Each structure stands twice: as structure tokens, then as C-alpha cells.
Amino acid sequence: DAKTTQPNSMESNEEEPVHLPCNHSTISGTDYIHWYRQLPSQGPEYVIHGLTSNVNNRMASLAIAEDRKSSTLILHRATLRDAAVYYCIHTLGNEKLTFGTGTRLTIIP
Amino acid sequence: ETGVTQSPTHLIKTRGQQVTLRCSSQSGHNTVSWYQQALGQGPQFIFQYYREEENGRGNFPPRFSGLQFPNYSSELNVNALELDDSALYLCASSLGGLQRQNIQYFGAGTRLSVL
Numbered sequence: 001d002a003k004t005t006q007p008n009s010m011e012s013n014e015e016e017p018v019h020l021p022c023n024h025s026t027i028s029g030t031d032y033i034h035w036y037r038q039l040p041s042q043g044p045e046y047v048i049h050g051l052t053s054n055v056n057n058r059m060a061s062l063a064i065a066e067d068r069k070s071s072t073l074i075l076h077r078a079t080l081r082d083a084a085v086y087y088c089i090h091t092l093g094n095e096k097l098t099f100g101t102g103t104r105l106t107i108i109p
Numbered sequence: 110e111t112g113v114t115q116s117p118t119h120l121i122k123t124r125g126q127q128v129t130l131r132c133s134s135q136s137g138h139n140t141v142s143w144y145q146q147a148l149g150q151g152p153q154f155i156f157q158y159y160r161e162e163e164n165g166r167g168n169f170p171p172r173f174s175g176l177q178f179p180n181y182s183s184e185l186n187v188n189a190l191e192l193d194d195s196a197l198y199l200c201a202s203s204l205g206g207l208q209r210q211n212i213q214y215f216g217a218g219t220r221l222s223v224l
Contacts (some may be wrong), residue, residue, distance in 0.1 A: 032211065034211070041217075042217055042218075043113075043199050043201070043216050043217050043218050044152065044199070044213075044215045046214065087151060091211050096142065096157060096165055096167065097142075097144075097152075097201075097213060098154065099144075099151030099152045099153070101149075101151050102151055
């Protein structure tokens with residue numbers, strides 16, 4: 001199974017940037033790196049994905065290391081609504097997502 | 110709002126009973142995946158259906174079974190319920206095929222309690 005390593009928890013102040021790290025040393029050359037988040041009492045929500053280059057969308061940015069063995073999800077200006085569990089996943093194919101325990105992000109007002 | 114709907118939202122069953130959970134996928138999506146999420150854990154893959162055929166299965170016993178219908182909605186059936194089956198069951202829809210980007214859109218889940 002595709003395994004990633006993330007810190008169990010992180011805290012950040014509201015309106016400040018947040019950098020969520022992930023190690024994925026077993027990633028293969030064609031795997032995409034995905035980030036999902038799960039707000040309380042909801043299903044996981046897609047955040048962003050990438051292959052080799054850094055990626056930006058309206059929710060976040062994804063910085064991928066040159067060797068692709070790690071990545072960082074960047075929330076540019078955290079709000080209370082960003083408090084969630086964030087999951088980093090690399091996909092072996094189209095058949096499943098392998099979730100770890102993720103990083104629980106707490107936003108301090 | 111992902112457009113993926115699951116029913117019921119909550120369910121209480123007793124050990125040994127059978128349960129059916131339902132999922133309507135997002136419009137245009139032909140693939141449905143089911144996940145089990147125990148309290149405090151990440152979701153665990155049960156199986157996936159692509160165009161009405163099972164397309165991959167996780168480490169779950171045969172008493173977990175499923176169906177996908179021509180409109181791409183899906184059911185998850187669990188027979189002979191055990192206490193450990195108590196969990197949040199999540200359905201996710203995606204546009205399957207050979208593409209590897211595999212963005213999945215999740216419903217809010219069905220909370221199953223087995224007493």
C-alpha cells in the first residue's frame with residue numbers, strides 16, 4: 001500500500017499562512033500526489049493534486065520536492081473554516097485512495 | 110456540495126443483521142468507491158465499481174458486497190453485522206477509466222452503529 005507520513009497535529013493562527021508537510025518516500029514515477037481534507041461531520045473534500053510541478057488553485061498551493069519524496073500543502077491565509085484533518089495521498093492507480101491518519105489542523109482565533 | 114448523496118444518514122442495527130447503504134453519484138461520473146472510517150482513523154477502501162463491474166477491492170471479507178446500477182448509483186451491503194462494523198461509511202464518485210488523476214468526490218457518509 002502507498003504510505004505517507006504526516007505530523008499528527010499542527011496549530012496555526014488565523015489569517016497566517018500554514019505549511020503542512022508530507023513525506024511519501026515510496027512514491028513511483030507516475031503517481032499523482034493528492035491532498036484531501038475532512039471537516040468535522042463531513043466526508044473528505046478534494047483540495048489539490050500534482051505530479052511534478054508546483055500547483056496553485058483557489059484553495060491552496062502544493063509545493064513538490066524535486067525528488068518527489070515529499071510535498072507541502074500551503075494555505076496562504078488560514079481561516080477558522082480551514083480547521084480539519086488534512087490527508088496527503090499518492091495514488092498507485094485509479095482504483096483506490098489510501099488514507100493515513102492525516103494531520104489535524106487547529107486554527108487559533 | 111459535491112453532488113454525491115448517501116442514505117440513510119444514520120442507522121442502528123443489531124449484531125447478525127444485514128444492512129444496505131445507498132449512494133447517488135455526481136452527474137457524469139461512472140465510478141463509485143466505498144470506504145469505511147472508524148472513529149479517529151482515516152477512511153479505508155472497501156471496493157470500487159466502474160461501469161457496473163467491481164474494479165478493485167480492499168481487505169474486507171465477502172460479507173461486504175456491492176452493486177452499481179446503470180445510472181451509476183450504488184449500494185453497499187453488509188451481511189452478518191459485527192460490532193466492529195460500527196463506522197462511518199463513505200461513498201465517493203469519480204470519472205474513471207485510464208486517467209490516473211483520480212479525483213474523488215465524497216458524500217457526507219452514513220453513520221452505522223451495531224449494537
